[in-house]
Amino acid sequence: MYDWAVLWDWIGFAVRWLHVITAIAWIGSSFYFVALDLGLRKAPDLPVGAHGEEWQVHGGGFYHIRKYLVAPEQMPEHLTWFKWESYSTWLSGAALLMIVYWVGAELYLIDPAKADLSVWQAILISAASLSIGWIIYDLLCKSGLGEKPTLLMLLLFALLVAMSWGYNQIFTGRAALLHLGAFTATVMTANVFFIIIPNQRIVVADLKAGRKPDPKYGKIAKLRSTHNNYLTLPVVFLMLSNHYPLAFATEHSWLIASLVFLMGVTIRHWFNTRHARAGSPTWTWLATALIFLAIAWLSTAPMWQAAEGEGTRPATAYEQRFMKAEGFEEARDIVSARCSMCHAAEPAWPGINWAPKGVVLESEAEIARHARAIYLQSGVTHAMPPANRTGMSDEDRQTLVRWYRAATEKSGS
Numbered sequence: 219m220y221d222w223a224v225l226w227d228w229i230g231f232a233v234r235w236l237h238v239i240t241a242i243a244w245i246g247s248s249f250y251f252v253a254l255d256l257g258l259r260k261a262p263d264l265p266v267g268a269h270g271e272e273w274q275v276h277g278g279g280f281y282h283i284r285k286y287l288v289a290p291e292q293m294p295e296h297l298t299w300f301k302w303e304s305y306s307t308w309l310s311g312a313a314l315l316m317i318v319y320w321v322g323a324e325l326y327l328i329d330p331a332k333a334d335l336s337v338w339q340a341i342l343i344s345a346a347s348l349s350i351g352w353i354i355y356d357l358l359c360k361s362g363l364g365e366k367p368t369l370l371m372l373l374l375f376a377l378l379v380a381m382s383w384g385y386n387q388i389f390t391g392r393a394a395l396l397h398l399g400a401f402t403a404t405v406m407t408a409n410v411f412f413i414i415i416p417n418q419r420i421v422v423a424d425l426k427a428g429r430k431p432d433p434k435y436g437k438i439a440k441l442r443s444t445h446n447n448y449l450t451l452p453v454v455f456l457m458l459s460n461h462y463p464l465a466f467a468t469e470h471s472w473l474i475a476s477l478v479f480l481m482g483v484t485i486r487h488w489f490n491t492r493h494a495r496a497g498s499p500t501w502t503w504l505a506t507a508l509i510f511l512a513i514a515w516l517s518t519a520p521m522w523q524a525a526e527g528e529g530t531r532p533a534t535a536y537e538q539r540f541m542k543a544e545g546f547e548e549a550r551d552i553v554s555a556r557c558s559m560c561h562a563a564e565p566a567w568p569g570i571n572w573a574p575k576g577v578v579l580e581s582e583a584e585i586a587r588h589a590r591a592i593y594l595q596s597g598v599t600h601a602m603p604p605a606n607r608t609g610m611s612d613e614d615r616q617t618l619v620r621w622y623r624a625a626t627e628k629s630g631s
Contacts, residue, residue, distance in 0.1 A: 230317045237310040244303035245450055249489075251300075252447050256494035258285055266291060288421060288431050297422070301415050308407035315400055319344065319393055325569070329390040329605040343388060344397060348404045351381060355405050356412070359441065367441060374445065378402065379476040386472035390605050392459075395466045395475050399456030402449050409442035447490070452482040463594055463601030464517040474513050481509045518598065540586035543625030548617050553585050553592060556608040593622035 258270030264284070271284045319327045323337045327344065335343070354377060363370045381401055385394035417435035424431040455478045459465040465474055488502040540546060559566040561579040579585050585592070595602040596610065597618040603610060 226317075226321075230314070233310055233314045233317060237307065237314050240303060240306040240310055241454075244307045245454070247300050247303055248446065248450060252443075252490065253493040254283065255285065256490055287436060288433060293422065293425050299415070299418075301410060304407050304410040308403060311400060311403060315344070315396070319396065322569075325604050325607070327389055327393045329388075329393075331606060332390075333388045335388070340389070344393075347381070347385070347397065348401055351377070351401045352405050352408045356408070364438070364441060367444070370441075371445070371448070375476075375479060378479055379472075382472040382475045391463075391466040391468070391471045391600070392604075395456050395459045395471060398475050399453050399459075402453050402456070406446045406449055406453070409446055413442045414439045448483055448486050449479075450482070451485055452479045455482070463599040465513075467595070467599035467601035468517050468519075470516040470519060474516050477509050477513050477516075481506050481513075484509070537583050537586040540589040540621075540625045541582055543621060545617060545621035545624055546582075546586075549592075549621035550582060550585055552610070552614045552617060553579050553596075556603060556610045556614065557592075557596070559608070560603070589622055589625065592618055597622060 254272060257272050259272065261271055264271060267286050267288065267290060269285045269287045271282065274281045274283065320341050323340050328335050328337070328340045355374060358370060358373055358377075363373065378398070378401075382394070382398050385397050385401075388394075389397060417439045420435050421431040456475060459475075465471065468474070484502040484506045488499055491497060491499050557579050560570050561573045561577050563573070563578055563580065565571065565573060573579075577588055577591065579588060579592075597615050600606060600615075
């Protein structure tokens, strides 16, 4: 079983690596074409049907690129389609979701304190939610709202906020943010698979048959492509969030995730404006910074509420400082009772074959050495134990908080 656990972990690593590689390819090509499209210029010698052109230099060579809103009068023999980057990213991401959250549902997906679900129920909700979101979004786009892009974007944001809140009511904080990212990525890939590529194929087929293509297909594809452009950065944030408990394991994590979409809009607006040579909207920097500060405040708000009146100071302490601090014995007993069955040289928890992230919490010195991580993941947030499987109480968490603060306040750090 240990050999299988090692192999399974490497399979997960390989799929994660594949996911990152394909995501880089998809995001890279998407960002490039958005920048290219916004930077096109008119020229007096453009061929019939050409919308604009761009001269670029890269890698020691020069590139001359022209864009046709519909298509040139004669189709070229070779036509490159950009689709497999999107499909590969979604497929590898779906596989990774199954490996981590479906197979490990009892540890990473289900939170009994929120919803007492069986494994199959949690997996069913996980899978169904990804498709239901796309259906709602697609219906909105195909309604009359397609002619009102600003209103449509606001409704899309409302849908994302609702999904963020809903996921947080059912799954662990880590799984909630990851699923919101997967939900958004599903919308983006479905845009490519069901709308953008099929519309392009219709245009190509019409040209080959000698018919004049209907411009509406390009307009529809452009709308979906614009949505994808603004959703990309939030998806990247959400996929990285499971490494940061302050993002996924606080009381307001669903609201934090919602604000991330606004940051994605402000950041992309700056890039899009620059690429369009329409200036440099510096207000987007301030807006992004303010949203980020709001997110940071929301992540620590529960800490302030839980220990009102107690000051907090940054800690950069040595082991002895924490071992001598007031409350260490109580904190040590809590960690030993609630954490050491996984964070041990030989973990006792079923399915855990080595200490997560290599953190062993068996001796007093080891507990003291990881004081800050204990404070963040089991005191300030509810990241650990996962889904609170060992039943750490709020009183236990406050004891850990008091111990950590006692050590840092006493040393003046």
